[in-house]
Amino acid sequence: MMRAMVLLARKDRRRGWHANLRIAMLMVATVLAMSACHRAPAEQQIAQAIDAAVTAARSNDVRGVLAVVSDDFTGNEGDLDRHGLRQLLAIRALRQDQTGVLVGPMSFEHRGNRIIAKFNLVLTGGKPGDLLPDQSSIYTMTTAWRQEGGDWKCYSATWSR
Numbered sequence: 001m002m003r004a005m006v007l008l009a010r011k012d013r014r015r016g017w018h019a020n021l022r023i024a025m026l027m028v029a030t031v032l033a034m035s036a037c038h039r040a041p042a043e044q045q046i047a048q049a050i051d052a053a054v055t056a057a058r059s060n061d062v063r064g065v066l067a068v069v070s071d072d073f074t075g076n077e078g079d080l081d082r083h084g085l086r087q088l089l090a091i092r093a094l095r096q097d098q099t100g101v102l103v104g105p106m107s108f109e110h111r112g113n114r115i116i117a118k119f120n121l122v123l124t125g126g127k128p129g130d131l132l133p134d135q136s137s138i139y140t141m142t143t144a145w146r147q148e149g150g151d152w153k154c155y156s157a158t159w160s161r
Contacts, residue, residue: 053154069154070155100122115144115146116143121138137161
């Protein structure tokens with residue numbers, strides 16, 4: 001398409017600068033339209049949402065974590081809902097918890113219009129200034145995601161040590 005526009009611009013040299021200006025504007029409009037239509041793949045959007053939640057959890061930002069969680073969220077098959085998650089995160093924030101959070105490689109599985117993201121989550125604990133954490137735990141995470149209003153939200157999660 002760009003080649004055709006360049007050829008048109010060359011052909012229109014005889015017509016003057018007005019024609020070249022029109023072709024240049026058309027080229028700019030085409031590039032802008034193509035870039036505006038581009039959205040990151042769903043897997044990348046979900047990975048970014050997980051990273052945002054991890055960053056928020058590290059800094060005890062309750063709202064930041066809940067921003068990627070749907071209103072009807074359930075954790076570990078009903079053991080935890082969104083309200084319970086909010087309370088857990090609020091307690092961590094009040095205690096000024098400094099648990100480290102690391103995320104391993106993610107894998108994605110499409111199920112219709114929903115996506116399952118699997119990864120390992122490493123939680124580390126210790127006192128500020130310690131070189132190595134006192135303890136760490138590795139969890140296998142399976143999270144389920146769906147689009148809500150253009151954003152991917154986690155509506156279910158299961159984890160085990």
